[in-house]
Amino acid sequence: MRLTRYFLPVLKENPAEAQIVSHRYMLRAGMIKQQAAGIYSWLPLGFKVLKRIEEIVHEEQARAGHIPLLMPTLQPADLWRESGRYDDYGQEMLRIKDRQGRDMLYGPTNEEMITDIFRAHVGSYKDLPLTLYHIQWKFRDEMRPRFGVMRGREFLMKDGYNFDLTKEDALHAYNRHLVSYLRTYERMGLQAIPMRADSGPIGGDDTHEFLVLAETGESEVFYDSAVTDISLGARDIAYDDKAQCQAVMEEFTSLYARTDETHDEAAFNAIPEERRKSARGIEVGQIFYFGTKYSDAMGANVVTPDGGKVPVHMGSHGIGVSRLLGAIIEASHDEKGIIWPEGVTPFHCGIVNLKQGDADVDGACEGIYKALKKAGLDPLYDDRDDRAGAKFATMDLIGLPWRITVGPRGLKNGVVELTSRRTGESVEMTAEAAVARVVAIYAGL
Ligand code: ATP
Ligand code: MG
Numbered sequence: 001m002r003l004t005r006y007f008l009p010v011l012k013e014n015p016a017e018a019q020i021v022s023h024r025y026m027l028r029a030g031m032i033k034q035q036a037a038g039i040y041s042w043l044p045l046g047f048k049v050l051k052r053i054e055e056i057v058h059e060e061q062a063r064a065g066h067i068p069l070l071m072p073t074l075q076p077a078d079l080w081r082e083s084g085r086y087d088d089y090g091q092e093m094l095r096i097k098d099r100q101g102r103d104m105l106y107g108p109t110n111e112e113m114i115t116d117i118f119r120a121h122v123g124s125y126k127d128l129p130l131t132l133y134h135i136q137w138k139f140r141d142e143m144r145p146r147f148g149v150m151r152g153r154e155f156l157m158k159d160g161y162n163f164d165l166t167k168e169d170a171l172h173a174y175n176r177h178l179v180s181y182l183r184t185y186e187r188m189g190l191q192a193i194p195m196r197a198d199s200g201p202i203g204g205d206d207t208h209e210f211l212v213l214a215e216t217g218e219s220e221v222f223y224d225s226a227v228t229d230i231s232l233g234a235r236d237i238a239y240d241d242k243a244q245c246q247a248v249m250e251e252f253t254s255l256y257a258r259t260d261e262t263h264d265e266a267a268f269n270a271i272p273e274e275r276r277k278s279a280r281g282i283e284v285g286q287i288f289y290f291g292t293k294y295s296d297a298m299g300a301n302v303v304t305p306d307g308g309k310v311p312v313h314m315g316s317h318g319i320g321v322s323r324l325l326g327a328i329i330e331a332s333h334d335e336k337g338i339i340w341p342e343g344v345t346p347f348h349c350g351i352v353n354l355k356q357g358d359a360d361v362d363g364a365c366e367g368i369y370k371a372l373k374k375a376g377l378d379p380l381y382d383d384r385d386d387r388a389g390a391k392f393a394t395m396d397l398i399g400l401p402w403r404i405t406v407g408p409r410g411l412k413n414g415v416v417e418l419t420s421r422r423t424g425e426s427v428e429m430t431a432e433a434a435v436a437r438v439v440a441i442y443a444g445l
Contacts, residue, residue, distance in 0.1 A: 189341025
């Protein structure tokens with residue numbers, strides 16, 4: 001993309017309404033525009049990152065054997081009357097009447113609807129195990145929408161639902177989700193720690209929240225610092241292997257890590273003092289096993305191998321897709337702007353032309369731009385006729401991990417500059433070498 005043809009409405013001033021850094025940078029980098037409290041338009045740069053995060057979620061769900069579908073945002077109230085949650089859910093639910101006077105609602109989550117789909121089409125143990133998920137907009141009329149996309153009212157969520165014949169199978173689905181979520185977050189450059197949590201209005205006993213440590217997080221968390229030393233890394237996971245998924249789950253959840261709702265002072269104090277940590281965290285996902293709560297209430301039964309009929313065991317699993325943009329920025333930025341991890345960056349590499357209109361410099365930039373595109377990458381070429389300082393400031397603010405700078409002086413010596421946004425380090429090399437380096441970095445992802 002050439003910047004002169006893009007839509008990147010960067011703000012010079014710090015917006016007064018933004019209290020935390022991710023909100024400030026998302027507004028300043030022209031990623032989002034608020035349309036009403038907690039409701040945002042996703043401008044092109046923000047939309048690109050949102051799509052990239054969705055892509056990673058889809059890829060990791062596919063790897064775990066989960067199947068995508070799409071349910072609507074608007075739901076009939078009657079489904080929620082069956083589970084009893086229409087009255088229980090409270091003021092966070094946006095209730096709507098259609099022209100026939102029928103009660104509708106904008107879905108805050110989809111347990112009821114997915115159970116309705118299941119009971120309409122699945123009747124036998126032979127169709128299990130089954131995990132269906134979608135990535136869809138949710139609405140919760142939050143009391144205090146704030147911090148930009150972190151606590152919106154309309155927000156994008158991945159929510160998945162497993163259906164299993166037995167509790168044992170459903171717990172395997174739980175473990176499989178835990179492992180696939182760890183992988184998902186790591187690909188986004190995040191460490192998200194599974195912490196024992198409270199199940200809230202969804203109901204159920206087994207639940208973990210995934211928390212990204214950050215000062216601006218809304219949750220208070222307590223953990224053994226040894227949990228921050230473990231990562232999934234590149235290990236091979238066979239998602240059908242119950243023992244392996246269980247082992248990974250245990251590895252990541254046996255050390256003490258809890259939110260304030262389940263915090264146990266005595267257990268916490270048993271940790272060696274130097275490893276005892278309390279901090280703030282951002283909840284970027286949650287997994288639940290809730291057994292037959294919805295299948296009982298809504299009659300989602302399956303025939304068993306011996307001809308009996310039992311309610312199906314279920315769980316639900318959510319990732320805060322739009323909140324993740326805020327969480328990633330909170331975890332990765334400096335005083336100049338965002339620093340995107342390579343896995344989610346909106347453009348792979350910036351190209352800064354220090355002397356627009358100079359035939360040699362223009363030609364070199366064009367060459368780099370075309371070479372990166374030919375290699376399948378998506379570069380952003382700052383081809384504006386502007387000062388170098390302004391171009392660098394924009395690149396730093398929008399946070400592309402790599403930048404190639406081309407100026408007349410370097411070109412005389414046959415070199416351009418390759419700069420890492422994270423370290424600030426610049427290295428001179430030929431344009432071909434710079435392109436090859438950037439291509440190699442992304443090939444390794
Ligand atoms: P919270 O405790 O933050 O209100 P929750 O536990 O009610 O969230 P879940 O039902 O677990 O939310 O939803 C799954 C994920 O969706 C959460 O882990 C979070 O990342 C995201 N999410 C929930 N509420 C919001 C919101 N208002 N804005 C943005 N993301 C949200
Ligand atoms: Mg939650």
